[in-house]
Amino acid sequence: MRKTFLASLAVLLFAFAAVAGEKPVVGLVMKSLANEFFKTMEEGARKFAAEDGTFTLIPVGMNSETDIDTQINAVENFVTQGVDMIVLAPADSVGLVPSVKRAVGAGILVVNFDVTLDKEALVANDLPEDFLFVGPDNEEGSYLVGNFMAEKLGRGSKVFIIEGNPGADNAKQRKAGFMKTVNEYGLDLLSSTTAHWETEEANTVMTNLLTRYPDVKGVMCANDSMAVGVVRAIEAAGKIGQIEVVGFDNIGACQELIKEGKMLATVDQFGPEMAANAIKVGFRILGGEKLSGWIRTPVQVVSAKDF
């Protein structure tokens, strides 16, 4: 309650100040700022707003990945204040659709980024199925980094997948990408297990899987935090150099591991620019362009040769 109240208060104050300034106002609704990835994204957006100078940015973040209430309240406060554009990374791809509907109904441009809104929920709320989405292709990213590893290991190699939160959209998409690699290279998938995006759990899971399958050759992790735990498990087992690890997100700790040769590669989806890109797309629409559907932002494999 308290944090919701504070968030609302912040939005109100900012919005009043902004409306007085008569620049277009952009409300940015982020996921958990406790996550380094979103934190850098928010900083990227702030930087873009400061450099651009033609609009006022009001960013709102949540305390945890699952704090849907705060997001819904933030969107509704933005609607009440009549901002010009809401840029939204939904914490729940179904739960936020009714709020989006309200915003669109009030004539506010909504740009969906990072995680796609659910197609069925969109249609059920009389919104277009190809609702504008600016974001990376998670499946493509994990497919690319998976292939990078498969090329190195060779066809038919034994591998694990360490999955993200069961049910999370990006976790599903990343697993789908890894599975494409598995099928294409005929990899022997020994186990696909969740570690809920967490380092410690990934370390435990990897250690235990290594006991069951000591002859594994490669591990595909759905994010870098888990890759850190997996690499530590391999290190503790004295198998560095015998097992290749790839991750997703390109966080600082993993860049270090890649430089040390303990990890093969990760995927950069250019998080810092992602929110800024979504805002740019929004302004193209406000400028009269007709855009809809999925506007892909780049994903790129990062490996030792990039440092």
Place this chain on the structure above:
Amino acid sequence: MNKKRLSYLLMGEAGIGIILILLCGVFTVFGRNFATGGNMTNILTQISINTVIAVGMTFVILLGGIDLSVGSVLSLCTILAGLVITNKDMPVWLAISLAILAGLGGGMACGLFNGLVSEIWKIPAFVVTLGMLNMARGAVLLISDSRTIFNFPRSFNVLGSVTFWGVPLIFTFSVVIVFIGYVTLRFTVFGRMIYAIGNNEEAARLSGHNIRFYKVTAYVICGATVGIAAILYMLRLNIASPILGNGFELNAIAAVVIGGTSMSGGKGSPIGTLIGAAIMGVLNNGLLLIGMGDFARQVVTGFIIVLAVVLDTYRAGLSRMLE
């Protein structure tokens, strides 16, 4: 050994030990590579952190209290220690020593706050520590700017994977903590008072003891174990992160309760808690080795926690009958 002593043992800590041995037996038969030295090393590593936190939690629960803040306080302690240990202006040995002090100090300060607030204003520990859960999480995100700290000194990092004849170094630390906890509770006046207060707070008060002192100290002890666990976490994973530790409080409480400590206080011991943590670790490891899927594993683990507590209610009745 007379009959009464034997039955007491079977119904007490040894009783939970039997559950642990049964579980190990099942996994040895059905799990690939379960009963190997390497796997035992892994399980011991995996239960070390939870065991240390759970020993502190045992003190608090013996007094009928609870500490929900341990997970986020753990995270706070890793970041405090991580900031110190990565300081390049100090010699490595000094940075490591100060980092340990920072972790311990952070944990004890949070524990002191929990204890003082709940005792001075008579606020349920549930509420105070829930508040601390949020305060510590917010504080650690502020201090770290939500960034993970890594690049600890090499000499520190390698310690995390050191083993002696298959026993991980970090597990020996947790056994030392269990031992200290056991001796304190069993053989010191302070420890006996914890049981006395947990059994009958009013009687202890009427006999002129300073209840407040014991309760606050129990929370400080719990905070100190969280600080130690934070250092073990950094040894094991070589990172300090502001988002780690979610749900650790529940694992610690589960280990304490499975270990036979009564949630209403007065009964239990750190040895039981160690066995409780081992049961959870063995389940987590063994279910994966027999190839059970993610969701089924979660169901079974939850079920065993409930089962252990149900068995516990019978155990109390049985041991009374045998006396």
